Amino acid sequence: MRRLDADPANWPEGDLEREAESAEKILAWMGDGRRELDEIIGTGEAANGQVKATTxxxxxxxxxxxxPRAMRLDSQSLAEELMxxxxxxxxxxxxxxxxxxxxALAELLPDSGLDPRDLEERVGRMLRSFERP
Known part of the structure; x- marks a missing residue:
């Protein structure tokens, strides 16, 4: 991944403009992206499809x-299947x-030099910071 020198005097010509454009694109996407994230619904099931959850x-x-069939499970088993x-x-x-x-980031920053696997790992860490307790 490309590292930006902390001193703008050392930046190659045009880097500041490109970085500003990238920042503008990211900020514009954040509003739409937040709405898209809010629309995500995860699904999961257990007990052979007898227990289903959406989050x-x-x-x-x-x-x-x-x-009704899952209700035949003992309380401990039902709780485990729910979890x-x-x-x-x-x-x-x-x-x-x-x-x-x-x-979205790959589309917004196509020339960033970001490795898709590295980007996915970073995004995953960021999302986990919002994880449930």
């Missing part, structure tokens, strides 16, 4: 569906958010 991008549980379905939904939402941000 928002921030991990908030939106819905849980438990079939598994919710965890899977949260993982799904995180994957979608990471993909959205990685794709």
């Amino acid at each position: 928002a991008a921030d991990g908030t549980v939106r819905e849980i569906v438990i079939t 598994l379905a919710v965890g899977r939904a949260q993982d799904d939402a995180e994957r979608q958010g990471r993909r959205l941000m990685t794709d």
Whole structure:
């Protein structure tokens, strides 16, 4: 990845303008991107599809569906299956958010020299900073 010298006097001609343009593009995307992130719904299931969960991008549980058959499980097993379905939904939402941000940054900064795998790892770390407790 390209490193920017902290002293603008050492920047090659045109770098400041390119960096400013990139910053403007990122700021413009942030409003739309926030809306897109807010629309992400993760889904997960457990107990052979008898327990289903949906979550928002921030991990908030939106819905849980438990079939009558799943209600036959003992309380400990049902709780474990619920946690598994919710965890899977949260993982799904995180994957979608990471993909959205990685794709957007790659599009906004095509000549940044960012390695897509490195970018995805950085985005993942950033998203995990908002993780549920």
